Amino acid sequence: MLEIKGLEVKLEEEDKQILKGVDLSIEAGTVHAIMGPNGSGKSTMSYVLSGRDGYEVTGGTATLNGEDLLALEPEERAAKGLFLAFQYPVEIPGVGNMTFLRTSLNAQRKLRGEEEISSADFLKLVRAKAKELKIDAEMLKRPVNVGFSGGEKKRNEILQMAMLAPKMCILDETDSGLDVDAMKLVSDGVNALRDAGRSFLVITHYQRLLDHIKPDVVHIMSNGRIVKSGGPELALEVEHNGYADILSEVA
């Protein structure tokens, strides 16, 4: 599904290298988790994969189902099935949440050469998905993320993911700022989407989320590299001992 090889990234504006050769291979149908200290480059990697401006790729490749991701516009990446649930979801005053969802869904369909969804089908879909995430009609009407609580914003990200049904889902600290109930809702939302054709990359600091969304592989990122990979037990090790042991062991 997603193949990253030797990915090196610096800031466009500054001479600051952030990713220093990341290798990551995610097969279809699997869940990978990335953990790592703050500032190690996890968000940067997810932004670069989704096509945000301000970064310069100085080396390496990233492909989605064999296609060069880095050559595509952000909207094309989305249409090909890449989705990023933002660590900090963006507020868009003046654009209603429903309009945002419908515009996104239809734009992706158009880019893929598919028919637009009918208003009736759209409403049915959004109502069903919103209900599962306990997102009420009021939240759907409000401008995108404006005045939403932290937890509401994260649930709104998962709603978008459920509506767009992407192939490769990257979740950047979707669990931070969530209480136990919200965490359960979000995890259920993610688990409902798990299938053989869909992969997840879950960025988190906490074992807690991984209790709900069981990963196949866990990676530790530090200082712009993936320094260790292993099974779910690696996340438990981080939970108990922090990063210090792992980092000193690989240093």
Next chain:
Amino acid sequence: MAAQLKPKLDALEARLASLSLPEGGWSAAARKDALSRLGAMGLPHARDEYWKYTRPDTLNAPEAPKAAVFEGSETPVFSARDRLKITFVDGVFDPEQSDPLELEGITIERLAEAGTKDIHWAKDLYGVLEVAGQTPVERPLAALNTAFATDGILIHVTGTPSKPVSLVYIHQDPGSDAILHHAVKVESGGEITLLENGPAAARFNKVLEVDVADGGKFHHVRAQGRDHERRAATHIFARLGTESLFKSFTMTANGVLTRNECVIEFTGDDAVAHVAGASMGDGDFHHDDTVFVTHDAVNCESRQVFKKVLRNGATGVFQGKILVKKDAQKTDGYQISQSLLLDDDSQFLAKPELEIYADDVACSHGSTSGAIDETALYYLRSRGVPRREAQDLLTLAFLAEALEEIEDDSLAEEIRERLDGWLARRRS
């Protein structure tokens, strides 16, 4: 002062040479007074403080600069509505394209027929609000209008008509110079919606006087035509009685020069006035909103919401003032003017002012100028929305606050579609 007056008087003299006072009938006295006011003021000058950001010379010139007639395939806005339609072609009333001037709840007269009928209510209004609006700031083009207007619609609102009165302005002659003066008197308990659309003429000077009596309601939605080269100087003068309502919204797309002045005075307590504008300019476009709101009554609410989208070197101007007189306690005054600059060549010049003499008031104002929010743009694109479409969505979102000032949802939606169409035509 005297040194400054001379060129203003010279400009007036040159202009007057090409104008003649219409047969005024009941309006003759008001026209004569306006002419003498004008004689003392002269025409606007580039050195006038009030004309600092907008050059008046082409509005003053004896002849209207030519403006090519714009050929668009779109059907004009409001066409599909149930309305009483009144059409002017290059400023000349066209009975063929107009409905009979009859509607339950109102009486409609034409200014051009002033010579043959005496209309007492219009006589008490014509030019009266314009005079009041000449202090503390002179508005010579409005005085010129009162003196020389060739026609206009006079509406006496005594009830609540079932449909809006819709003034349609068609531009056909590339050299046309139109001067129209409308007056609306809304009596106690009356309520009316006035629509205006179309480019009117190569150069258009228009005054609208609106007198809303206690408890009356006036709604106004205007779409200034899409002709690229047209010029317009318009004035709205409104006077608000107790518990009355005044709402005016203007959409302006294109036009090489537009100056829209709006002068509102609260004379009765507990009244509400909202004036809003959404304008979009591409290239050789200069759009000026100049607003003056005077609170001279207790517990009134005024809102000014002006948004401008500017690209390819377009210029937007906003001059807005809220004056709260000594006894106008509990005034709630709000003013916001914002521009969205789609490139570095475009500019927005704003002069917001508050002048407050009462102590128990809540007034606020703000003015901003900014570009498209790159983070929001990226967020939309990351969800699959292509750049240009995402940019247009954010542009409409920027204008949304002004559109919210249109009370009728279907009118607001129709205006939104026009704005969307304007943006979509520029997508590539």
